[in-house]
Amino acid sequence: MRVGVRVFHDKFGYGTVTLQEGNKLEIDFETAGPKRVIDSFVKLAD
Numbered sequence: 001m002r003v004g005v006r007v008f009h010d011k012f013g014y015g016t017v018t019l020q021e022g023n024k025l026e027i028d029f030e031t032a033g034p035k036r037v038i039d040s041f042v043k044l045a046d
Helices: none
Strands: 006-009 013-021 024-029 033-038 042-044
Touching: 006 024
Parallel strands: none
Antiparallel strands: 006 013, 006 042, 013 024, 024 033
C-alpha cells in the first residue's frame, strides 16, 4: 500500500493512507478519523 491509496476497513469504512511504516498504516478514515492499522486488515477500495 502506498500513501494516497484509498482503502476499505470492515469496521472503520473507507479511508486514505497517509503514512506507511513497514506493515503498519496510518489511515484517515472518512467517518472514524485517523487510525493506525496493520495492512492485512484493509483492502483496496473499488
